Every structure is written in structure tokens, then in C-alpha cells.
Amino acid sequence: MLQKVIGWARRKSPWILHFNSGGCNACDIEILDLLTPRYDVERLGILKEASPRHADILLVTGPVTRQTRDRLVRIYDQIPAPKWVVAVGSCGCSGGIFYDGHNILGGIDQVLPVDIYIPGCPPRPEAIIDGLARLLEEIE
Amino acid sequence: MSNDRITIPIGPQHPALKEPLSFMLTVEGEQVVDSALRLGYVHRGLERICQRRSYVQNVHVVERVCGICSHVHSSTYCQAVETLLELEVPPRGLYLRALLCELERIHSHVLWLGVLAEILGFTTIFMYTWQDREIVLDIMEELSGGRVAHAANIVGGVSIDVDEDQIEDIQERLDNLEPQLARFVDLVHNERSFQARTRGVGLLPTGVARGHCAVGPTARGSGIDVDVRRDTPYGIYDQLSFSVITVDDGDVWARAAVRAEETMESLDLCRQLLKGMPKGSIKTRAPRRVAAGEVVSRSEAPRGEVVYYVRSDGSEQPARVKIRTPTLPALSTLPIQLQGVNTADIPVVLAGVDLCIACADR
């Protein structure tokens, strides 16, 4: 019974933490756009949090650079379980256009287990909402 | 005890920062006495990547230097390659290129004002600004198919065109946008709580701004009258009329005033561009190989002067592409702006710089 309630609460109010691990800002402004009147994901219970301790979902944009790798892992470790990782944007999925840069390790899945990939350069806010909605379907 | 100096590390992930950047702040009580920056969290090695791609592919690479001012980067790069090729871009192509540049300036400045308002705790204005920014994004999407990354530039012109109906439609949308922008200008000048938080914070005197080679709104907010569009006209800017806005105060408020008023100037420029749009083709064919040579291409991005140095050795790939983004000089003034600031005002000063770490790190 208690588990059911917790599962329900998780689905109805997923809190996200956004981290840019090497992206170009395009995905980041589209994510910030989700909070503003046209898309307004707060109506779905999605809140953008500033502390990893509060978050359920880690939204990562950009490829992983050598300098952010350890920080990204540390942030992931600080999020209480259960936790999910969403890779936003083409370079988050695979390294994208920057794949052969001297400071690039590749997509987010080189470092963290990714649950949902949202491709696009940058993905539209609708696509990000769709990705999050699919993730919520998975969270049972 | 309170007079002891303490060093606090901040970032790369921190509530006050939107992007990965880290700081070592030395504070004495509540006052910042020293600060050191650590960049490089989003360094992708773009200059090196550019040497490995062809001139055509690079248009898309440089568009991803920065997601907010993507178009001006590809414009400056295309301008450089076109100069090396001695290509004459048709006027209609230049008009469309400049139109997107000015729309992007409005989008970037309004976005920045929203971020600043949110940091001030003025969430209402954050919501209003970002709602009105959608008007600009809609226009850009209709023009190019992309909200943020446009892929509108090609070497030799642009890949997008407009018809008469679209021009009329865009004009109508700009008419709707104008009163909103006027409201933001009014807010910056007359809203007391806004002024209370931003006046006298993040001071950057004119002399210091000069020494640090400040560009764009950072320089103009410190009373330096500089604008690449007017001083080294490129594209079709020599045929347009606009005024360069300068404010002498040198604080966060001054930079806000410069940016807010610039959105009105850009709106007017968009109207001039739509009205004077000549008929004709939008591009010329460009060869794949570029004869040996070198060029320094400059243009005015929303954040200030962008510099591209491109050297060709006669092959299909550039021998060297150097990208200087306007955030780098702005960041070098940050430790000065933070000097003596109250810790509660640190986020305001950071926002005032209009940080774009993706630009600075490349």
C-alpha cells in the first residue's frame, strides 16, 4: 500500500535537476523554456530543482567533456535513489557534431546509465515534454 | 571572527549558475574581496574540429559555438569565407541574414532580462519576458524552420526566403511585440525594486572596461561608445539607420538599460529590413576549394564583438579558424565587478555579465 502511494507521488511530481555537461546552451534554453507560460511543465507536477538532493530525474545536455566527467558522476551519486537520467539533444545522445573533439568523451551514456534519449539539435520543448512523459510511464 | 577571510568554492553546479562555471570566492564577512574563475567545463575544442571539416560543414559547426546567438556566429564565419572567395552575396541574402541577426538580438536580450529578473526574485517579469520571447522565436521558426538553431546561412548567401504574405505577417507580429518591449524599457527605467537591486552593483568604471577590452553591452554600459555595426559596417549595415545606446553608470542597471533599449533599436532595424527587402536571388554558388589567404571577420553579436580569423591554405579545409566570442572579455571583467560586492548580490553581478560559458569555452 505504502509503495503504491510512493509510486503515485513519484509519477505525479517528478523533480528534475538540469546539468550542462558540455553543450552549447541551445538545449538549455529550451529546457528553461519548459517552465515559462507557453509550455509550463509545472502543471504536470514537474519542478526544476537546484539541488541534486531534491531531484528524481537528472536532465543532462551536451556531450561529456573531460573536465565535467567527475562532476557529473558526483552529482548523479548525490541524487537519492530511485533516480533516472535523461540525455537531451543529439550531442547528449551520441556526442553529436562534437564527437571527435579533443576534450570530448562522447554521449552521456559513456558515463551514466541513460533511461531516455531525446534527440534533436536542439529538441523542441514539445519533444522534451514527450520524452519526460514517456519516462513517467516507465516509472511504476 | 567575522573579519577572517574565507575562501568558498562555487560551482560548477550551483543554484545561482545556469551553466557550468566554477569560482573561488574569497570573502571577508559579507564582502567579496577576491575571486578567481575556472572555465573549461564545456570546452569542446571547436577550433580544432573546424580544421578537420570542410568549409561547408563548418557552417554548422560554428553555429554550435553558442545556442543563443547561433546565427551571428555562422554569419561571421560565412562572411569570412565569402571574402576569401571574393564572392558577391546578393543583397536579398544579406537582408535576410541581417534580419535574423536582429531578431536574434531581441531574443537574446529579452531572454537575458528574464534571467536577471528571476535572479532578482522578480519571477513575474521572468514569465512575461519569456512569454514575449516566444513571438520572436515563432518568427524565426517560420523563417528558418528552427527555433534556436536556424541553419539559415550557407557560404554565398542564405538558404531561406520570404514571400510578401510572410513579410506582412512578420510585420504584424512585430507590431504586437513592440508594446511589450516598451514595457520592459519602462520597467528598467521606472520600477523601484528593480533599480534598488541593480543600481551601484557590479561597478565597472570606463577606464577599467577599456583596459579589459570590454565589448558590446558591457562596454556600452560603462560609457564606451562602440558598435561594430556602425564602426566597421559589414553586410548591409551601412544602409540602415540606428543609434548606438550608451549609459555611463557602469553598473548592472546600466547594462540592463542598454540591452532593453537595444531591443527597440533592433525592432526598428527589423522593420527597415522588411520594408527595404530587395527582389532577387538569395545566394550565389560557392566553390568547394578556397584559394590561399587570410581574413579577420568581425560582427556585433548580442553580447558584443565577435572575431573570426580564418586562414586558408588552398585546400577544402581551413588551415586555422580562430573564434573570439564576446563572453571572454566580459568574463575577464568579472573579478573586478565582484570586488567589494555583498555576497547576496553575487548572482545579480553574474547575471549582469550575460554569461554564456559555451561561448567562452568553445
Add this chain to the structure above:
Amino acid sequence: MNVSQIVEALQQNFPDETIEVRDVPMRDTFVELAADDLHAAVTLLMERFDIYHLSTITGEDTGDAIVLFYHFWDGQGLTLCTLLSREAPHIPTLTDLIPGADFYEREVHEMLGVMFDGHTDLRPLVLPDDWNSPPPLRKEEEEKEDEQ
């Protein structure tokens, strides 16, 4: 900015050197100087011609030498170029004249391994803390990377 006056003044100041000048499209002029003269030349630009805006410093490894371009701007471009040896490239810092040169010099230092004499703090600017290979824009590094 009057380029011919500037070139004349530079030539007067360094009578023993041959100063090469070439025009570059988009209103820029490249002036080639010896590395030892650079600091004095920039002082002259600042004091006599009030040119203070250093847009950036571009460094390039041509294979034979390392070239530095100091891009100045004042309504039009003026670029001072200088050649450094590849073995031990070093040049006096400009940070005492132009504090804004700090970031640019640090970047050239980490990308090409150029030493800026007198620069007090040449920590990495954008490269990661654990970067242990040679500077990434050196020719041999580029070739090694291309082979992979």
C-alpha cells in the same frame, strides 16, 4: 585610425628592422614585427594612437614556426604578427599594458605551449585539470589525432 602613420611611426621606432605590411580584406592591416619589439610597439600604439582594444591573440603552428597575431581594433583592424621558434617559444607578456590580455595569453599558452615572460598566472584556461598530453594545437599533436 591612420594606418600609414602608424606604420611610419613603427618604422622610425625600430630603424634596424624591416617591417612588413600587408593589407587583409575586411579592413585589416597585418604588420610583421620581431618578437622582442612587440611590447614596445604596443606601448607606442597605446600612447601615440590611443589604440587600446585588443580583440584577441591568435596562435598558429605552421610547422616551421609558431605565429602569433595580435588583433587590435579601432574602427578598423590592425594586427601585429610575430614569429616564434617552435622549440622554446616565448614572448613578453602584454598584461602589464592591457589587463584584458590575460585570458588570451593563457589560451595561447595552453593551446600551443608559448611562454609569456612576466605573466604571473599561466594556469589552464579551458583545458581540463587532468590534461597530460602536449598542447593540442601543436602540429605533431594534430597529426597524431588525425591518424586515430
